[in-house]
Amino acid sequence: MxxxxxxxxxxxxxxxxxxxxxxxxxxxxxxxxxxxxxxxxxxxxxxxxxxxxxxxxxxxxxxxxxxxxxxxxxxxxxxxxxxxxxxxxxxxxxxxxxxxxxxxxxxxxxxxxxxxxxxxxxxxxxxxxxxxxxxxxxxxxxxxxxxxxxxxxxxxxxxxxxxxxxxxxxxxxxxxxxxxxxxxxxxxxxxxxxxxxxxxxxxxxxxxxxxxxxxxxxxxxxxxxxxxxxxxxxxxxxxxxxxxxxxxxxxxxxxxxxxxxxxxxxxxxxxxxxxxxxxxxxxxxxxxxxxxxxxxxxxxxxxxxxxxxxxxxxxxxxxxxTAPTVGSPDRLASSADGAGDGEPGIAITGLSAGWPDRGPAVVGLDLHFAAGEKVALVGPSGVGKTTVAATALGLLPPLAGRVVVTGRVGYLAQDAYLFDTTVGENVRIGRRDARDTEIAEALLRARVAMPVDRLVGVHGTAVSGGEARRIALARLVVGDANVLILDEPTEHLDAPTATALIDDLWASAEASRAAVLVITHDPVLAARCDRVVTLPTL
The missing domain is CATH 1.20.1560.10 (ABC transporter type 1, transmembrane domain)
Structure with a gap:
């Protein structure tokens, strides 16, 4: 935890x-x-x-x-x-x-x-x-x-x-x-x-x-x-x-x-x-x-x-x-009991969060979900959905409230960044000590039909958008993450590719009984989640 x-x-x-x-x-x-x-x-x-x-x-x-x-x-x-x-x-x-x-x-x-x-x-x-x-x-x-x-x-x-x-x-x-x-x-x-x-x-x-x-x-x-x-x-x-x-x-x-x-x-x-x-x-x-x-x-x-x-x-x-350390106590205004040791999940209590020098984007958020749950976080652009994800990932300290994460966290970014190296090395970001056989298995589970040693080009220009998302998905798979945070996973993808990607994500999550938080504007994707949480506009 x-x-x-x-x-x-x-x-x-x-x-x-x-x-x-x-x-x-x-x-x-x-x-x-x-x-x-x-x-x-x-x-x-x-x-x-x-x-x-x-x-x-x-x-x-x-x-x-x-x-x-x-x-x-x-x-x-x-x-x-x-x-x-x-x-x-x-x-x-x-x-x-x-x-x-x-x-x-x-x-x-x-x-x-x-x-x-x-x-x-x-x-x-x-x-x-x-x-x-x-x-x-x-x-x-x-x-x-x-x-x-x-x-x-x-x-x-x-x-x-x-x-x-x-x-x-x-x-x-x-x-x-x-x-x-x-x-x-x-x-x-x-x-x-x-x-x-x-x-x-x-x-x-x-x-x-x-x-x-x-x-x-x-x-x-x-x-x-x-x-x-x-x-x-x-x-x-x-x-x-x-x-x-x-x-x-x-x-x-x-x-x-x-x-x-x-x-x-x-x-x-x-x-x-x-x-x-x-x-x-x-x-x-x-x-x-x-x-x-x-x-x-x-x-x-x-x-x-x-x-x-x-x-x-x-x-x-x-x-x-001297920038505040992620989650440093000097930025903690209040706290509450969160999730304990045990099944994976995220417990967010009374959260106020925001980007540096910009003030709070989210105030008083309570959000709890555990293993096997899929929660969609929706709301207008700029309302603070990505801010919540960054805080849950530990990239931002809470301005107030408490965030407790239990389990191994995996993150699928809105625009998955690929380094100018091989497919295997990009997947290995999910787990540094992953062997080539494990990477190949993760690629197979993510349905990426590419050899491990294939080059992806500068910023991933040698692969398509769907392939880039699936390589990012393979990172989650190889890392054995059981808490998944997915930021707009279907954006810029055509309907068949988006559906196939979500099918694979859901299958991977169910296999590991992962807790899933999905940030999305896609009503179809939100409807496939167990719960939908709407962030209000401040």
């Missing part, structure tokens, strides 16, 4: 950026240190080269320049090697976090109430939005942390050489490393915040157009769908352009901040040289070192936008991870 109101909740991972990053602290710290060393080597390279050129202009003995020469070579080689190692380490961390988060997201998706959502948007969340954790490591944390360490160290060194130049450099660092990234995110916040949802919407529209392409062409409705795709694409492109514009303006600000640091260092250093308090060879160090430092800081506005994008994308992933 399965009580859908008390099933355990999914144990999901976290999408909080800080908790994600601190899940592997040693590797994160190592990546930041390697990034700092790589960026620091670049700044040290320019500073050492500036001193070397200035000192060489004085034509001293070459031995006086050997340390600087070796330093330039070491910093030049070290910059490339350290950056390569940092990329390996940071990408390894990012990919590990991404793989773990994607697994958590998939597990949560399979056990949550995200049925009824648009498949394109869900795919975008699982694929594109999960990848935001990679940007979080590679394009946000490592650049910001390493730039901060290098900027602090460089400012201290310049301040020791020239306090005035150090003060100007500190001001330019605050402008380029703090103020400009903050302003960039403020200006582009709205645009960046819409990128992930718009990509999800575009994936939805494209997926719908792809699935319905033959019908759209047949009815001459392609122009409307293409116009819709174009509209979403235009809005997405505008959002990306606004974000790119903000990044471009920030780049201009970076150039100005760099210019302030360079010119300020030149003026202050020149005054100190004329005053005799600064060796002339150090003037080039004061001028060129800030230029190298601002090259490191120039990536921070883009990193700030990446942070904003990552937060929005990870919030969309969090919605999947």
């Amino acid at each position: 399965t009580d859908l109101s008390t099933r355990p909740e999914v144990t999901a991972g976290t999408t909080d950026p800080l908790r994600l990053l601190t899940s592997r602290p040693r590797q994160l710290v190592r990546a930041v240190l390697l990034g700092s060393l790589a960026s620091g080597a670049g700044v040290a390279l320019i500073g050492t080269a500036a001193w070397l050129l200035s000192r060489a202009a004085e034509q001293p003995p070459v031995m006086y320049l050997m340390v600087a020469i070796v330093g330039v070579r070491a910093f030049g080689i070290g910059k490339g090697v350290l950056r390569y190692v940092e990329r390996l380490d940071s990408h390894d961390l990012a990919l590990r976090l991404q793989a773990g988060l994607r697994l958590d997201t998939w597990r949560a998706l399979t056990r949550s109430t995200w049925v009824g959502r648009r498949s394109g948007d869900l795919l975008s969340r699982v694929v594109n939005d999960v990848e935001a954790v990679q940007d979080l490591v590679v394009r946000v944390v490592v650049p910001f942390a390493s730039a901060g360490l290098v900027a602090a160290a460089t400012t201290i060194v310049i301040t020791v050489l020239s306090p005035g130049s150090g003060l100007l450099l500190a001001v330019s660092v605050v402008l380029a490393g703090v103020l400009l990234p903050w302003l960039t995110t403020r200006v582009a916040a709205r645009s960046v915040g819409t990128l992930a949802p718009l990509r999800g919407e575009l994936a939805d529209v494209a997926a719908e157009a792809n699935d319905a392409a033959p019908d759209l062409v047949a009815y001459g409705a392609t122009d409307a769908v293409l116009a819709r795709i174009t509209d979403v694409d235009r809005r997405l492109r505008r959002a990306e352009q606004r974000a790119a514009w903000a990044t471009g303006v920030a780049g201009f600000g970076q150039v100005l901040a760099s210019g302030v640091a360079v010119l300020g260092g030149l003026l202050v250093g020149a005054v100190q040289v004329f005053a005799g308090v600064l060796p002339p060879v150090q003037l080039a160090v004061l001028v060129l070192t800030p230029l190298a430092l601002h090259e490191v800081l120039s990536t921070l506005p883009a990193a700030a936008l990446a942070w904003r994008r990552s937060r929005v994308a990870l919030e969309r992933v969090r919605e999947v991870l």
Whole structure:
């Protein structure tokens, strides 16, 4: 017996950026240190080269320049090697976090109430939005942390050489490393915040157009769908352009901040040289070192936008991870005694049910049926018949009331989905460990005259509608289900095919004394059931 109101909740991972990053602290710290060393080597390279050129202009003995020469070579080689190692380490961390988060997201998706959502948007969340954790490591944390360490160290060194130049450099660092990234995110916040949802919407529209392409062409409705795709694409492109514009303006600000640091260092250093308090060879160090430092800081506005994008994308992933688990207690408003252990059946008591974010479609439903009974659930379209079936199957949690299912549940969907594989593999969905002989027997009982290894084509295009329904029926047979939920089993079938299919369903149900719930608009099919329950319109 399965009580859908008390099933355990999914144990999901976290999408909080800080908790994600601190899940592997040693590797994160190592990546930041390697990034700092790589960026620091670049700044040290320019500073050492500036001193070397200035000192060489004085034509001293070459031995006086050997340390600087070796330093330039070491910093030049070290910059490339350290950056390569940092990329390996940071990408390894990012990919590990991404793989773990994607697994958590998939597990949560399979056990949550995200049925009824648009498949394109869900795919975008699982694929594109999960990848935001990679940007979080590679394009946000490592650049910001390493730039901060290098900027602090460089400012201290310049301040020791020239306090005035150090003060100007500190001001330019605050402008380029703090103020400009903050302003960039403020200006582009709205645009960046819409990128992930718009990509999800575009994936939805494209997926719908792809699935319905033959019908759209047949009815001459392609122009409307293409116009819709174009509209979403235009809005997405505008959002990306606004974000790119903000990044471009920030780049201009970076150039100005760099210019302030360079010119300020030149003026202050020149005054100190004329005053005799600064060796002339150090003037080039004061001028060129800030230029190298601002090259490191120039990536921070883009990193700030990446942070904003990552937060929005990870919030969309969090919605999947924290979606209510099927039948979770937090959605249970009341309960009543249901069917106990024993014969198969379904006991629905005081049920209120609905799809996520849409409110209740069914309120106060009482429905009990047991082994050997065939109950038809009828009512106008949109009244909530499929909602009741989804709740009974455990795909939706009850908003109120209780659903207790006793026995093995089998479901015949309104549009039986066939995967692009063999008939046997499609039937094996009903029971994973089914042997080929058992599958062949199930096909025989469902009156499917096909070999087990026959391919059904993409979405079942190589078989007819009636054959697809019978393959789905074979899934029920091979699974030994004794509680059957049939959603519009005769829809789109001609009368002889529909009659034959129901005859086989009834024969299978009677052989196993199954409890059967039939959702239908077909009065002929409803008349063949033991009872008819009509759902009222809310």
